[in-house]
Structure formats: C-alpha cells, structure tokens
Amino acid sequence: MTNTVLVAIDLSHPEHHADILTRAQKLAGMDGASLAVVTVIPDFGMSIVGTYFSEDAEKRALKEAATSLHAAISGCLGAPEDKNITHIVRHGTAYQEILATADEVGASLIVIGAHRPDFRDYFLGPNAARVVRHAKCSVYVIRS
Known part of the structure; x- marks a missing residue:
C-alpha cells in the first residue's frame, strides 16, 4: 500500500500541471494514499548570478512559489482538494530536492513530468x- 504519493511539478510549465496532478491524484486514490506536491526553485546563492539579486530575493521567490503552487493545485484539482494536499517548496537542484523530499515524506511513489526529448537527452529530461x-x-513518469 502506498502511504504518500509525491508529485513534482515545475511552476514554469503550467500547461503540464493538469495532466501530472490529475494522474497523481488518481494513483493516490487507488491506494488511499496522501498526496504531497513539491516544486523546486533554483538556489540563488549557490551560483555566480546570486550576487546580482538582493538579499531577500530568495525569500520572496520562495513565498511567490508557495502562492503559485497553491494556485496551480486549486486550479487543477479544486480548492477542496488543495486543503488535503501537502505543499512543499524547496530550493536547490531539482532532482536532489525531489529525492530528499521523497525520503522525508516517506513516499512510495514519485510522479514526475518529462518533456519531449531533444537529441541531448533522448529518453528523459535530465532531472x-x-x-x-x-x-x-517507484517513479511514474508522465510525458508532456
């Protein structure tokens, strides 16, 4: 039995949210699992570009991402469902943060989207x- 289904969404691609979230909701529903949704924003301080942002830029970005995450979930699954979902905003490297979150929430399934491949990453996107x-x-990959 699945305890938690972790869904990873990229807020910069809202056109894929509905497919990913509705599929994850169905998978969680089949096992009576809880749903947790994570999004990852880049860690501003870890790169050379971090020096070009104000000190509070990362805090503001995390707050905006949390607001956008709630809006994305409510828009796709409805406000009542949004209340039953764990929302997680992380910052850093996407795949590392997704994996760390999966461990933290005890996920037994990760649902993630993958863009159509180009020549460099023919089978799946790098994350x-x-x-x-x-x-x-287990990981369930949804092609977009």
Whole structure:
C-alpha cells in the first residue's frame, strides 16, 4: 500500500500541471494514499548570478512559489482538494530536492513530468532521468 504519493511539478510549465496532478491524484486514490506536491526553485546563492539579486530575493521567490503552487493545485484539482494536499517548496537542484523530499515524506511513489526529448537527452529530461535512477521508490513518469 502506498502511504504518500509525491508529485513534482515545475511552476514554469503550467500547461503540464493538469495532466501530472490529475494522474497523481488518481494513483493516490487507488491506494488511499496522501498526496504531497513539491516544486523546486533554483538556489540563488549557490551560483555566480546570486550576487546580482538582493538579499531577500530568495525569500520572496520562495513565498511567490508557495502562492503559485497553491494556485496551480486549486486550479487543477479544486480548492477542496488543495486543503488535503501537502505543499512543499524547496530550493536547490531539482532532482536532489525531489529525492530528499521523497525520503522525508516517506513516499512510495514519485510522479514526475518529462518533456519531449531533444537529441541531448533522448529518453528523459535530465532531472526526471536522475530521479528515476536514484529514487528509493517507484517513479511514474508522465510525458508532456
């Protein structure tokens, strides 16, 4: 039995949210699992571009991401469902944060989207591929 289904969404691609969230909701519903949704924003301080942002830029970005995450979930699944979902906003490297979150919430399934491949990453996008390779649980990849 699945305890938690972790869904990873990229807020910069809202056109894929509905497919990913509705599929994850169905998968969680089949096992009576709870749903947790994570989004990851880049860690501003870890790169050379971090010096170009104000000190509170990262805090503001995290707050805006949390607001956007609630809006995305409510827009796709409805406000009543949004109240029953754990919302997680992380910052750092996407695949590392997704994997860490999966461990923290005890996920037994990760649902993640993958863009259509180009020549460099023919089978999966780089983040989805790393999540698939390194996850300790099953991973359900949804092609967009």
